[in-house]
Amino acid sequence: MGAIGGEELKKWEKMQGAPLGSEEKILVLVRLRPLSEKEISRNEVSDWECINETSILYRNSLQERSGLPTAYTFDRVYRGDCSTREVYEGGTKDIALSVVSGINSTIFAYGQTSSGKTYTMNGITEFTVADIYDYMQKHEERAFVLKFSAMEIYNEVVRDLLSSDSSPLRLLDDPEKGTIIEKLTEETLRDWDHLKDLLSVCEAQRQIGETYLNENSSRSHQILRLTIESSAREFIGKDNKTTLSASVNFVDLAGSERASQSLSVGQRLKEGCHINRSLLTLGTVIRKLSKGRHGHVNYRDSKLTRILQPALGGNARTGIICTLSPARSHVEQSRNTLLFACCAKEVTTNAQVNVVMSDKALVKHLQKELARLESELKTPTTTCDHVVLLRKKDQQIEKASFLS
Numbered sequence: 001m002g003a004i005g006g007e008e009l010k011k012w013e014k015m016q017g018a019p020l021g022s023e024e025k026i027l028v029l030v031r032l033r034p035l036s037e038k039e040i041s042r043n044e045v046s047d048w049e050c051i052n053e054t055s056i057l058y059r060n061s062l063q064e065r066s067g068l069p070t071a072y073t074f075d076r077v078y079r080g081d082c083s084t085r086e087v088y089e090g091g092t093k094d095i096a097l098s099v100v101s102g103i104n105s106t107i108f109a110y111g112q113t114s115s116g117k118t119y120t121m122n123g124i125t126e127f128t129v130a131d132i133y134d135y136m137q138k139h140e141e142r143a144f145v146l147k148f149s150a151m152e153i154y155n156e157v158v159r160d161l162l163s164s165d166s167s168p169l170r171l172l173d174d175p176e177k178g179t180i181i182e183k184l185t186e187e188t189l190r191d192w193d194h195l196k197d198l199l200s201v202c203e204a205q206r207q208i209g210e211t212y213l214n215e216n217s218s219r220s221h222q223i224l225r226l227t228i229e230s231s232a233r234e235f236i237g238k239d240n241k242t243t244l245s246a247s248v249n250f251v252d253l254a255g256s257e258r259a260s261q262s263l264s265v266g267q268r269l270k271e272g273c274h275i276n277r278s279l280l281t282l283g284t285v286i287r288k289l290s291k292g293r294h295g296h297v298n299y300r301d302s303k304l305t306r307i308l309q310p311a312l313g314g315n316a317r318t319g320i321i322c323t324l325s326p327a328r329s330h331v332e333q334s335r336n337t338l339l340f341a342c343c344a345k346e347v348t349t350n351a352q353v354n355v356v357m358s359d360k361a362l363v364k365h366l367q368k369e370l371a372r373l374e375s376e377l378k379t380p381t382t383t384c385d386h387v388v389l390l391r392k393k394d395q396q397i398e399k400a401s402f403l404s
């Protein structure tokens with residue numbers, strides 16, 4: 001793959017000078033949905049209120065005396081009458097669209113069954129794709145390649161949503177790319193209509209089950225992945241061409257409630273246990289990361305956390321939309337969702353611009369870096385600085401000789 005010119009080379013070199021990349025907290029939004037017709041017919045009342053743009057309050061005088069928190073604060077909270085467009089504009093857009101600048105991003109929807117995850121993610125996905133196509137149209141100086149893949153995790157088995165073959169897919173560890181999904185279909189997109197067709201294929205393939213809580217309840221975790229590669233047209237075919245390459249994941253998780261709560265039996269109960277294994281691991285990973293990056297993090301305990309490891313404290317920008325039913329009967333689940341959201345907002349990720357360079361361009365870059373380190377060695381510094389510089393220089397020589 002080729003090297004960058006101008007803009008992205010500067011960006012890339014800037015990132016090299018700042019090896020820690022760009023640290024930021026995970027964006028956490030909470031979206032309350034309106035009471036459903038079913039809930040209204042059961043005379044349910046809405047106990048939650050968004051009192052301003054960032055705080056949500058539990059208003060139930062009996063529970064308020066229980067000692068549990070009544071007010072929660074997040075990056076943004078959305079009332080039942082807010083549109084998905086508003087949720088998108090309130091931070092999700094910025095994160096999702098980082099992908100066009102070579103930065104990985106992930107948007108999750110987390111919440112109990114029937115709280116509005118699919119409703120929200122469908123809109124977020126559509127708005128993001130529309131904006132990506134709009135961006136491409138406005139940046140004719142760059143050549144873009146869009147690739148799409150889709151998978152679901154059902155009972156801890158990963159399936160390809162773009163293939164009629166339902167055999168389980170294996171996860172492999174790649175020293176450079178991290179966890180990869182073996183044989184996952186990756187379609188190169190012709191245009192937006194092509195993507196719409198593929199999204200319909202995914203929808204049809206997704207495991208749907210009926211539960212007590214939601215007649216169209218999705219019992220699987222779904223990950224849609226859009227990968228964007230772009231290069232400046234003026235450098236295409238030249239030695240110093242570089243390509244920016246990043247992916248945006250749209251993750252629609254299965255309902256976070258316990259299996260027993262949706263009156264599951266038999267096969268459903270098994271599904272519930274497996275769903276909980278992935279969600280439980282997601283919860284423990286988030287909890288652990290919220291306390292800082294010390295010690296072992298159990299990403300490998302579930303397929304979901306293995307695949308999404310970069311989005312959980314790694315090289316990515318991440319947004320989580322936590323969806324809530326306002327009904328009193330769901331208060332316990334809503335509190336659990338908010339507890340998860342509170343931990344998630346303490347987690348930091350470390351996004352970097354992902355540049356793929358041609359070997360020639362990389363050798364050139366390493367030679368430049370070597371020259372810089374040599375000139376630094378010539379200037380008087382402490383012994384400790386010298387040891388660090390010499391180590392860096394050895395590393396650069398090793399990389400350059402490996403490539404040449």
Ligand SMILES: Nc1ncnc2c1ncn2[C@@H]1O[C@H](COP(=O)(O)OP(=O)(O)OP(=O)(O)O)[C@@H](O)[C@H]1O
Nearest residue numbers: 033112113114115116117118119214217218254255
């Ligand atoms: N913000 C909203 N405004 C209006 N209707 C909504 C909203 N959120 C969800 N709904 C409606 O509520 C129902 C349940 O929503 P949805 O299927 O998105 O839930 P879910 O969390 O994805 O459930 P599951 O985990 O079972 O897949 C749907 O009929 C959807 O249209």
